[in-house]
Amino acid sequence: MLPDEPGNAAARLRGGGVEVVVMPLHRLRATTRPSDHLGLLAALRPEVGGLRRLIRRREIDVVQAHGPTNPQAALAGRLEGRGVVWQLYDTRTPMVLRRATMPAVVALADVVMSWGVAVARAHPGTGRLGRRLVPIFPPLDLSQYRDGSERRIRARSGLGARDGDMVIGTVANLNPQKGHEYLLRAVAWLREREPRAVLRVLGASSPSHPRYEETLREEAARLDLKPPVLEIIDPADRVPALLPGLDVFALASVPRSEGMPTAILEAMASSLPVVATDVGSVTELVEHGQTGLVVAPEDPSAMGAALLCLLDDEDERLRMGARARRRAVERYDLDDLAELHLRAYEAAINRRGGRR
Template identity: 40%
Template structure:
């Protein structure tokens, strides 16, 4: 339980402690710095923590921000749970340092044993994170959500600044003021995925720490229009080059509202029977029943199996997005879906449900359409407008690419994170000085 699994990334910089910078965080300890470490004291370290083992938007942030923040004097390390899933492999493959420990999370279950296991293991897992923070000389902890506070507790006990990221609108409205009070009690800076999410949680109230709205990072040099990828992927799945393709890039879980996606696909197929439907995304053990029910609904849909393609998880999603004509997002709740921003960067118009920040990300009528959630008819109608009007689709795709480069590029997200990280450090030092 106390052993950390670390990737063998070359050039890993271990900070030599904070004595030289004056940033004394109380219980942290440091060994005598080597000459190499002394030469790299300008590099700060952030630990990005995610409690889910299957790759998704939050893992993508941690993975892409490491390289983008390096020129700004930061290294991002990632902590993931030690359980089956593709997240650790993908993040390591991108060159980031990954640690794994047993890391429980709350479950949607009536089984009391699962909740008891969470409570029993919480102190041990907090202690393990505290050791990691000391051993790796972490300067700031980045955390998200509000149901798994392990790293927030560990960081506060170690007197290390916390950047708290609020990424979606999953909570019940009546509980949001309480959630924000809890977050403010721990956080030294708060980040929201989009200004709408910030307004929803805070209203007009100014919190006690600095707030940073942001959009998930998109590598617009990787995610770009690519005709060769479009041809290759369509050949891979025997999709005619002139056939309309409606796509999804989402893991198979209930948040994504994929049953509405399937029902919209049926309505689209009834009017445009030459349409293909392409899903990129992973299944997970915790959502196996939901995934099985989706497959049953696809089987009953009347869409031929060769036209409803379940391609599973893919590391090179930029290639598969290029094969799509429209990306359709049917989420019940979101912050801002990273894969929708990536589709825009590839020049693919997006049809998305109007949840949290999606109406900010997708400019309705300009880069795609925004429709009410849980409404297959509206999803289908918007997608049909795009596939039945190639000129509209082309114009929206071109504007989507321009908009993505201007608003969602990785460099923009990295600079916002740098500001948040440094704001958190400054806030924690002010508190320490006030106590002194």
């Protein structure tokens, strides 16, 4: 079940054979407008009622809710006596809303799954969950990601890289939380010291932030980052094929944004060293000095210096990339993640059954 709003992934899920039900749902917003909150309160009862009918009609055993500001599914599941699993997947929700909503999460959820331990710690009350807290990681089929000279040649061609270019790349939709403007400034700083550095931004425009791409292009022009130094490419389904063409992967996400970015795991699986900002659970993926470098967010010179460090040392770059690949294979297997979900759902059903 998905809310009726832009970017809700309904088409993508249906394309993968998943049955999808779309219905209007309100959510808490970080706003002081009383009308927004009154709208949620007025709609809460009918929306929960609609979900309860859906649960009964489809004979659903477990309800999974996403994010602390979306309580309707958990309320419906609890009222119907079903297992409730609540997932915390990032840190975008303002702290004032986390403090307001987390008591309900702790009370209603049989199991809370979080994208990494740091994301859980960023939500008040999770320390009281004990075994009800299950840290997880992004779902990724590692078999799609490989390196190798032939794949690298094809990937660099697809990226428009020239002989001698040192290619920095990021995979992230054009959304302010990804901090692309800070990465542009970092690369501008870097090119003053390493003119062979070029940047490839692999990301589609965001329906919820239609002006952001234009803002980025204006910033790139101000920094004199023009093609072929900078290319913004919508990769569609080509991310596994394009990543081997990079020399370093970078992600400049801002504070109060990420959980465990899937893009970092994709880069690690592609044997790339990672330079990323210290937000969310990023440091649980990137081991500083071993599989990449972690820098403060919103600091272009720090990110630029980290990128320069890796571009200047090919041997260390390759060693970090190899370690990253090993870490991805050893710790983030898709079958292991499926098993974590299965155990969480079974625990939720058993815990709920014990109350009947």
